[in-house]
Amino acid sequence: MKDRYFVIGNPVGHSKSPGIHAAFAAQSGIDLEYATCLAPLDGFAATVAALAAAGCKGANVTVPFKIEAFNLCSRLTARAQAAGAVNTLCFDGVDIAGDNTDGAGLVADIVGNAGVAIVGKRVLLVGAGGAARGVILPLLEQRPASLTLVNRTAATAHAVAAQFDGAVEVAEFADLAGPFDIVINATSASLAGEVPPIPPGVFGPATLALDMMYGSQPTAFMRFAAGHGAQVRDGLGMLVEQAAEAFHVWRGVRPATGSVLAALREAA
Numbered sequence: 001m002k003d004r005y006f007v008i009g010n011p012v013g014h015s016k017s018p019g020i021h022a023a024f025a026a027q028s029g030i031d032l033e034y035a036t037c038l039a040p041l042d043g044f045a046a047t048v049a050a051l052a053a054a055g056c057k058g059a060n061v062t063v064p065f066k067i068e069a070f071n072l073c074s075r076l077t078a079r080a081q082a083a084g085a086v087n088t089l090c091f092d093g094v095d096i097a098g099d100n101t102d103g104a105g106l107v108a109d110i111v112g113n114a115g116v117a118i119v120g121k122r123v124l125l126v127g128a129g130g131a132a133r134g135v136i137l138p139l140l141e142q143r144p145a146s147l148t149l150v151n152r153t154a155a156t157a158h159a160v161a162a163q164f165d166g167a168v169e170v171a172e173f174a175d176l177a178g179p180f181d182i183v184i185n186a187t188s189a190s191l192a193g194e195v196p197p198i199p200p201g202v203f204g205p206a207t208l209a210l211d212m213m214y215g216s217q218p219t220a221f222m223r224f225a226a227g228h229g230a231q232v233r234d235g236l237g238m239l240v241e242q243a244a245e246a247f248h249v250w251r252g253v254r255p256a257t258g259s260v261l262a263a264l265r266e267a268a
């Protein structure tokens with residue numbers, strides 16, 4: 001029987017992960033199955049238990065279960081611990097091990113695909129929810145000159161920053177002085193077609209402005225940033241790179257991502 005993997009979410013039918021992992025598997029000569037798994041909103045733990053009992057090797061976890069997955073794991077990597085959320089599960093028949101590849105995916109997309117080094121740069125992270133928290137440790141590991149966190153609800157930003165021993169600065173939107181080298185939108189504002197109240201001065205011609213969201217059209221944040229002269233990027237590269245990192249966690253093989261990302265862009 002082929003090794004089986006799933007992406008568990010609700011909703012999950014739209015997920016691009018099965019196609020991405022099929023491409024990675026084909027490219028690596030590994031015969032595996034990867035499918036979507038719709039878990040009931042109140043049935044994530046039972047779904048995971050059933051998959052593990054059925055001999056499934058691992059799973060990705062997406063909205064809205066990443067924090068529940070974190071709480072379910074018997075072992076966690078340091079980056080999952082720091083993220084407070086899990087997007088990659090490994091089943092070995094005994095343990096449920098949890099990892100988080102989102103931050104590594106973001107870093108790989110910025111450094112590898114966009115060709116922008118993070119070391120020594122001024123980085124602005126907008127948002128302080130799960131998506132933002134998930135990428136802070138991998139960003140800090142790149143040794144930026146500074147990492148500034150800004151959020152609509154400042155208290156949330158302070159609470160998140162407090163977990164990183166002074167390595168993360170918290171600012172108010174109105175006090176942001178730019179330009180920053182890299183501005184990352186980790187809010188869910190783009191889902192509503194909204195833009196956080198970012199002062200245009202954070203953007204300059206050398207700024208990379210990346211929205212973790214993606215769609216067939218540039219997000220409102222990307223349009224805003226481009227309108228103020230920044231170089232813009234959506235979250236599709238991060239999606240492919242976090243999948244590649246999960247594939248590496250499971251199979252010990254690091255797939256090439258360029259052709260997979262290009263095919264997704266073509267299909268969009």
Ligand code: ATR
Nearest residue numbers: 127128129130131132152153156187188189194196
């Ligand atoms: P996720 O898991 O996607 O991070 P979340 O944990 O609900 O989702 O966090 C959503 C983030 O987007 C938060 O930082 C939220 O700001 P608040 O903490 O003030 O709620 C931010 N957000 C959502 N809609 C926004 C908007 N229209 N403008 C600015 N920030 C927004």
